[in-house]
Amino acid sequence: MFLALDTSTLTLSLALVERGPDGAVRVVEHVVVGPPAKQSEVLPGVVGELLSRHGVTLSRLEGLAVGLGPGSFTGLRIGLATVKSLAYAANLKVAGASSLAAVALEGPEDVPLYCLAVARKDDLYLGAYTRHGGEARALEPETAMSPQEVAARMAAEPRAVALGPALVDYRAALESHGVAPHRLLPGPAFPSAVELARLVRFPDDFSLQALFAMEPHYVRASEPERNPKFPPLPGPAPTARLKED
Numbered sequence: 001m002f003l004a005l006d007t008s009t010l011t012l013s014l015a016l017v018e019r020g021p022d023g024a025v026r027v028v029e030h031v032v033v034g035p036p037a038k039q040s041e042v043l044p045g046v047v048g049e050l051l052s053r054h055g056v057t058l059s060r061l062e063g064l065a066v067g068l069g070p071g072s073f074t075g076l077r078i079g080l081a082t083v084k085s086l087a088y089a090a091n092l093k094v095a096g097a098s099s100l101a102a103v104a105l106e107g108p109e110d111v112p113l114y115c116l117a118v119a120r121k122d123d124l125y126l127g128a129y130t131r132h133g134g135e136a137r138a139l140e141p142e143t144a145m146s147p148q149e150v151a152a153r154m155a156a157e158p159r160a161v162a163l164g165p166a167l168v169d170y171r172a173a174l175e176s177h178g179v180a181p182h183r184l185l186p187g188p189a190f191p192s193a194v195e196l197a198r199l200v201r202f203p204d205d206f207s208l209q210a211l212f213a214m215e216p217h218y219v220r221a222s223e224p225e226r227n228p229k230f231p232p233l234p235g236p237a238p239t240a241r242l243k244e245d
Contacts, residue, residue, distance in 0.1 A: 001028070002062045003047070004197040006190070007079030008071025008099040008117065009165050010035045012043060015193035016050055019062075025134075025198050028054055032190075039078050047082070058086060063093035065200040067191050068217045070125040070142060071099055071117050071165075076216035087211055094211055095200035099191040100127030103164045104136040105198060106188045111159050112139060116166035117191075119144045124166045125219055126150060134198045144220045151177035165190055 005014045016028040031050055033042055051057065066083040069076045080096075087094045100115040104127065107113040113136075115127040124147060128139040145153075147170050154160050155178065162174065163185040171184050203210060 001056065001060065002065060002197070002202070003051075004065035004193040004200070005043075005047075005079055005083070006067030006099055006102065006193050006196055007039050007043070007075040008067050008069045009075065009190045010039075010072065011190040012037075012039050012046065013067075013190055013193040013196075014043075014046055014050060015197055016054060016056065017194065017197045019197075025194070027194055030192070030194050034190075039075055043078060043082050047086070058090040058092065061090075061092055063087070063095060063202045065095050065097070065193075065197055065202075066214075067099035067102060067193070067196050068096040068214075069099050070119070070127075070144070070217050070219040071191075073216075073218065076218070080214065080216055084211055084214070087206075088208075091206050093202045093206050094214060095202045096214055097196055097199040098127060098136075098138075098142065098217060099196070100125065100142060100164065101129060101136040101138070101199055102191040102193075102195040103127070103188055104129035104131050105134065105195040106192065107131055107161065107163050107185065109133070111161060112157055114150065114154065114160050114162040116150065116162055116164040116170070118166045118169065119220060122146055123220075124150055124170065126153070128160075136199065142217065142219055147173040148177050150174060151179050154179050154183065161185055164188065 001018045012033040014031045018026045064083045103115040104113045109131050113129045117125040119125045127142040129136045161183045
């Protein structure tokens with residue numbers, strides 16, 4: 001039994017699941033909390049309530065799974081900080097997977113799936129995948145582009161269909177750029193923790209190094225990082241470190 005969560009959009013998806021001997025995932029309970037609730041305020045309480053309802057303690061879990069994005073910078077930090085804190089406190093293994101790959105698991109099989117999430121105004125994250133059963137295979141690295149660029153990509157790949165959270169707000173924009181409505185699939189409106197649970201595989205043992213090194217998949221720089229008034233600091237990029245004895 002393990003806990004999976006995704007906070008890459010404004011909707012929190014949290015699932016308590018069991019993985020059987022055959023690797024199949026059985027959902028014990030799936031909780032969805034949407035806006036206007038703030039994830040930073042509700043997440044710890046929702047986790048505790050979910051475990052309590054099923055008489056499960058943290059120590060009984062195999063591990064914690066988290067969606068690594070791309071998506072909301074704030075949401076990803078909240079989700080990962082929560083997972084790291086709980087895992088550190090209870091010595092639990094952690095595993096992460098792409099939030100857009102979780103979206104792909106809700107698409108049709110054996111066609112290119114352009115999984116879309118909102119990056120910022122008129123800027124979308126795109127993850128290109130194909131789905132085979134419970135597996136999502138990346139066709140290329142995830143990236144960010146405008147709706148017009150997404151439409152051009154779809155024109156170049158006539159078999160591709162689009163799905164994901166960005167279509168809630170950008171369906172009309174993509175249609176205006178020439179994407180046929182039938183190629184814009186309904187749902188999902190957020191990455192599901194249930195599908196995320198199908199993607200992750202836990203390491204054999206708990207590792208502080210792996211826990212500290214896990215980072216969100218931002219894809220693009222944040223607005224503060226893009227601000228020319230605040231150039232990058234000199235020196236090597238920061239990495240997770242352990243204190244030496």
